[in-house]
Amino acid sequence: MNNPLMMLLQAAQGGGDPIQILSQLAGNDPMMAQALKMVQGKTPDQLRRMAENMARERGTSPEAILRGLGIRS
Template sequence: MMSIIQLMQLMQHGGNPTVLLQQMTGNTPMVNQLMQSIQGKSPDALRQMAMNIAKERGIDLDQFAQQFGMTIK
């Protein structure tokens, strides 16, 4: 099973997170809904989506990403 850190690293290097998320979580309604909401979105749209979710939860997405050696911009 792949860890969240490995998933984030793969996404940073252009991997397909959709396939990996399905492999990690199986076929659950929540994952299916997530897959539908991100399907066909551009990297910029996905970035904005992540930033909005983080902001709603009071998380600084840039600081969170830095913990994993990533940048969001």
């Protein structure tokens, strides 16, 4: 599996550590390194608000994004 987003989702769903995957990907991808910096040290509530704000800026919602990925929330 080469899709970083799906790797992160599977880690989160399986009780794994998505930050560990981000750390591995950050070494090869500057965008992943930026994403890692954005999420490190944040609480789950802060991450939720960040995701909601980013989705809203793009004219969508986190729920719509999950549905588009075939994930039921």
